[in-house]
Amino acid sequence: MAAGATIHPSAFVDPRARLGEGVEIGAFTLVGADVEIGDRTRIGPHCSIHGPTRIGRDNHIHGHAAIGGEPQDKKFHGERVELVIGDGNTIREFVTINRGTGDGGGITRIGDDNWLLAYTHVAHDCIVGSHCVFSNNATLAGHVEVGDHVILSGFVGVHQFCRIGMHAFIGMGAFVNGDVPPFVMVAQDGYGRPRGINSEGLKRRGFDPARTAAIKRAYRALYMGGGSLEEARARLAELAAESDDVRAFLAFVEAGQRPLLR
Structure with a gap:
């Protein structure tokens, strides 16, 4: 544990966790064993972070987020699986991000400079790129791959094993049950349907x-x-x-x- 970390007296940090310089841990937050948190990352109150989880530098995780929990998969039987989060991400209130599964690659991975807004969910074995925005209540099922610069609007749901290419835009409330190529804009129509390219974003x-x-x-x-x-x-x-x-x-x-x- 780094000497430069600031930990609220009511928080619990497992002695086997590793905290970088300038890390802040809020009130009533739990940081479990085999968790590594990089320099200057701030963790808000009432969060839970379970390992094995690696969190990079300069992230801001707001209150009540649940990070690194076991995958919601009946085939999971306690094998060692991980969550890896990059640098500079903003993770808002009540976000949930699960670790991977043994038969699904073993790692859930999130890149850099993403915004995951309140109540979003990233399930086991997902791969999320960098510079993405997931608006409130956006949900990824297991094994989803999301490229860089993707925007998911509020209440978007993505079916397991789907891919969303870079610079895609998924409109509010759309349900995605197939692969979305790069640059494409999807709008709600029952299940989401392509509606041109993301011209404004480009x-x-x-x-x-x-x-x-x-x-x-x-x-x-x-x-x-x-x-x-x-x-x-x-x-x-x-x-x-x-x-x-x-x-x-x-x-x-x-x-x-x-x-x-x-």
């Missing part, structure tokens, strides 16, 4: 008009061409010759094991 992140136009052509080839998926892939391969973004779009489509959200 503009805010510095995509120039030529890049955005290439992504729009890729979207039209996949969702508006009227042909089969194989025909859409062939058209995407043609478009990919001139655009790194379309190559990423095509690579995502070709790598999927679940059906695309269509």
Whole structure:
């Protein structure tokens, strides 16, 4: 335990936990064994952090969050599984993040500079990139993969084993039961349905008009061409010759094991 940590007298920190310099632990918070917390990370009141869990630097975990709990999976029988959280994340009130499962890779992983707002849930074996925003009550089932710069609006639910590509935007209340390619915007329609590309988000992140136009052509080839998926892939391969973004779009489509959200 680092000498520079500040721990409220009512908190409990297991002697086997490792705290970096400048870590703050709030009132009535529990930090269990085999937990590592990086420098300057702040933990609010009434939180529980169970290990094995690794939390990086400069995170802010607000009150009543439950981090590193056992996976909600009946196949879990106490094997060693982990949670790894990067740097600079904001994790708000009542967020729950579970460790992985033995037969699902063993690790739940969250990148850097994400905002997980109140009551969001990240289940076992999920892989979340960096610079994402999960709005209130957004929920990931097990084994979900989320790319960088993804926004999940409030009350979004993502089915297990689905993938959401980088820069995608999922609208409020949408239920995602298939893979969402990069750059795509999804809106609620019973289950979520693609509704164009995330043009505004791309503009805010510095995509120039030529890049955005290439992504729009890729979207039209996949969702508006009227042909089969194989025909859409062939058209995407043609478009990919001139655009790194379309190559990423095509690579995502070709790598999927679940059906695309269509």
